[in-house]
Amino acid sequence: MFAALIISQALTAAPVLPAGWLKACATGEATHCEVASVTTEDLFWLNVAVNHMIKPKADVGGEVESWRVFPAEGDCSDYTLSKRAVLLAWGVDPKRLTIELGEHYRVGQWRRHMNLRVVTPSGDLILDNIQDQPYAPAARPFPWRAIASQPSAGPLWTTPED
């Protein structure tokens, strides 16, 4: 209930994170985007902003999966890369950011999905385009089976631990 209230406010309130600034920072068109620190509240607002800036659209079947930063329309990979790009522009340590590639069980079948996992002082949080509220790995909204993960500052791709 509380989370639903926050999300409702987020969608009706004046933008805390201007969309143009987020996009410019992520694409390198704006410089000096670093912030002193990134709180869990900042992660929430970032997740809300990006989730509502990109119009949901699945990749066309049969084509190579496209991963883009702030396209007008896109899917989970595009939301994930866009959030990651903003956090890197904000100066977040790349070691705190992991792209999670896996499958979640939703609407009766396993579906390929991608999230951004962020290490915070109070534990990991996952930024997902499925919902605006970031969540802990133990509180995933759908059953999840991991395929691989890409720590920004680590090996290219690894088999995740969970």
Ligand SMILES: [Ca+2]
């Ligand atoms: Ca994609």
